[in-house]
Amino acid sequence: MSAALIQSRQAEIIEEFALFDDWMDKYEHLIELGKDIPAINVARKTEEHLIKGCQSKVWLAADEADDGTVLFTADSDAIITKGLVGLMVRVLSGAQARAIAEADLHFLDTIGLHQHLSPTRSNGLASMVQQMRLYAAALAARRA
Amino acid sequence: MSAALIQSRQAEIIEEFALFDDWMDKYEHLIELGKDIPAINVARKTEEHLIKGCQSKVWLAADEADDGTVLFTADSDAIITKGLVGLMVRVLSGAQARAIAEADLHFLDTIGLHQHLSPTRSNGLASMVQQMRLYAAALAARRA
């Protein structure tokens, strides 16, 4: 059920981005999206929640709800990264841990922002996604 | 006068080699020439007379005649190198030290064997020529 949720959210984003064929328009939209990011509590913007090794900083926290779903909050010091992080949180937050760990994330590819997921990109998005999966996998394992 | 001698000997060799336009014929001739090399005394085939850093070994000795001319004797363990060494000895031996030190040696170029004089060639001919000039320069300096 959670897997279906993740799918439908990706479909939604793909539809949303289909409106833009110009690169800059996509970024414009991304910048807007960054403003709606479920913000990480300022007190949690510590070393512990920092994703390392990137030009832009990304903070990420994961909380488990009683029903076993995982809620992500995040932030970044770079606006575009924040938009990308926002997209990721929007797709994965609230899903079951196991579904997150196993999610097939194709939407960045489809909307033409795939390169931002490359581990060689210095925005840290790839590390963030990995971190989200790790959190989720750890939670799923604890429940199992 | 010695410079003229060196020139005329080079001219002689150039004429001799002009008969061969095939590479292998040149080598055939070179092998023949190696047989006539003014052989270094066996007792002098020591470390001291060895030209170093080459795949084929070259031994070289220089002796000064009363009239200030220099007589070279040499040998090599490789036959083609011996032929090349023989050509060098034939051109330079018996000339005045100063003329040897300053000789313009173009004949290998003209007869198409120039590459054997390259310092990157592992037959040691380049080192030998340098050694011949050094011997000669040292003798010339001592006389001056």
Next chain:
Amino acid sequence: MANTALPDRIRRDFPILEREVHGKPLVYLDNAASAQKPLAVIEGQREYLANHHANIHRGAHHLAQWATEAFEGARKKIAAHINAAHAEEIIFTSGSTDAINLVAQSWGRTHLSAGDTVLVTRMEHHANIVPWQMVCESRGAQVIPVNVLPDGVLDLEDFHAALKQYRPKMVAVVHASNTLGTINPVSELCAAAREAGAATLVDGSQALPHFGIDVQSIGSDFYVATAHKAYGPTGLGFLHGRKSMLEAMPPWRGGGEMIRSVSFQGTTYNDLPHKFEAGTPHISGGIAFGLALDWMNAIGMDVIAQHEQVLVQHAHSTLSAVDGVKIIGTAPNKVGVVSLIAEGLHSYDLGTLLDGQGIAVRTGHHCTEPLMDHFGLESGTLRMSFAAYTTTLEIDRATSALERAMRMLR
């Protein structure tokens, strides 16, 4: 005249400059990271590999001989280009980084002891810091940085004071800064260092592409540079070393070529330059780099330098007119490198939005973290860097793109 005409004349040598990125014409302003290569270099390397390749040295056959002469010819071209006293003072390396490591390990391990110091500057590239930190750590020695003034000029007072105070064994300075563009007065620095009894290394990575170099007039003991920033191939660089210094140094890497004779009883080493060139070198790269030098010299280093001066002046005046933009590094003597920040904005965002408009720049710390820390630039800078083919029009387009990016981010 010649200045504005230069790109017109040479841009056709660079096919990549015709391409598009994200549907926009490419504006390549990342030359300090790596320059594009003229066709003469690309085709020369291709031709070598297609019709002439063989392993070099010790080969008795024709191809080996030809390749050896071409490769050794490239060494002579480098020697001539930087006015080295002897061709065998040029050691081929895989880049500047490799060259500095060679000196740090070979010279450093024999000359540095506990308590010794190596003087560098706060504007050094990591390549001229970390190798010294590594050898110093192993010897109990220390790396001391010289201060950089707010405008990006080296603090000469601090330099002379540090020479006096620390009596360093080695002074290692960058010729031109890859982040600030600052050209350091290396002849003066080397003279003072020598006076104080220190050996000297000059990192010429950002000098070689931009102006003529004369190692004898600089008076450095070691001078390094990398080919790929100077219109040459990747995987190649060189170390120039004063002959007497190199001769006294132990080899660093062992293997073929660098030996005279090998046995399990004992191995003896070859003469310069081979002593420092273990293994099969980057043959096609060496030959292609020779062609890159030919290409630069056919234009003339002065012509290139003049053209880039015009570009820097133009960029400074255009960019500093943009509200909220601050240029980092305004030394009077600069190569074609302009770093900037835009107030309150992250340089990564700016770089991404420039890329979306076809403008290739670099953002971040540019491998000069200590300099960024020194200036308190947390998100680094946005760096535009120029080459002989760069036009003022490209700078204008980059400036407009920057303005658009700033509007979007605010």
Next chain:
Amino acid sequence: MANTALPDRIRRDFPILEREVHGKPLVYLDNAASAQKPLAVIEGQREYLANHHANIHRGAHHLAQWATEAFEGARKKIAAHINAAHAEEIIFTSGSTDAINLVAQSWGRTHLSAGDTVLVTRMEHHANIVPWQMVCESRGAQVIPVNVLPDGVLDLEDFHAALKQYRPKMVAVVHASNTLGTINPVSELCAAAREAGAATLVDGSQALPHFGIDVQSIGSDFYVATAHKAYGPTGLGFLHGRKSMLEAMPPWRGGGEMIRSVSFQGTTYNDLPHKFEAGTPHISGGIAFGLALDWMNAIGMDVIAQHEQVLVQHAHSTLSAVDGVKIIGTAPNKVGVVSLIAEGLHSYDLGTLLDGQGIAVRTGHHCTEPLMDHFGLESGTLRMSFAAYTTTLEIDRATSALERAMRMLR
């Protein structure tokens, strides 16, 4: 079938094979020194440099991203080709020599102490001897050679005895000998070494071009090879290291890329593989090497190996039929390398007279002086070495040329 058809099918990929030398058609039998490169490699490198080049890693712009993915893609291809467990176990180096020096210095300086030993064989290339001699000398350790039998097979009895007697910290062996062609039983050697508590390094320089490699089934801790002998570009090679070993090792070269963070208070290092890759790598070379692996795999390593077996058999029978010729190295398991001597004749003379007939071979010690000394071969050997494109006809022509040379010299 496939065997004789292979060269027919692929020779058109190698323009150089069409050329003449001294007016005779080139017969290139110096592949163990360096192989020729197929057009896919040459044109791929050209295309990269002409239309895609940028410096890699940390670049936010499109070209940098593209180049990074292409270069990292090549790393993955290498990992897949030798069946490495992780792509980050592949470290790009400038060649085999560089890779062995990296291990000798980084691993060696931390693991070797006074009295320790490193076991090698008498058939090693200088590249797998001298780096060990250098680090052993600095640590008070010693290099011990294992015996080679008269037919060129490694003396396994001596190997096991030496393991027992010396309890080496490191066993470094060549996978296939560049002088004898002998393929060593490296899985067996590595297992015995591990059993005896030694780390292992396999020098695969002459294995990579000739047959498929599986580092996991070999069980080596380190495996090195060089691109230019395997149809790839010059200036590039790689080290494969077991992840746990590499992670525990200190970096060797310092500079950009290999750091996490640099400051004058202290520098921290990056993760694998970057920790060992300081400075701008040979980007075009890495990408082109990936294409070389693609090219080999499109043919199939088994097809190449089979073809070369036919060549070796043919060369052995043809050449040993020549009066006065003795083949050096007749192990049952060989790659396409045939060394020989002609009674009473200097190999340099033979090589020169073959060159005069358009036949490119190598003569001398082939960077294996200790092996030459061991066999008492003062003027080295004449070595013919084969590649996928070599034909039996070429071997026949080389044989006739050799006979002519011998006649001329007698």
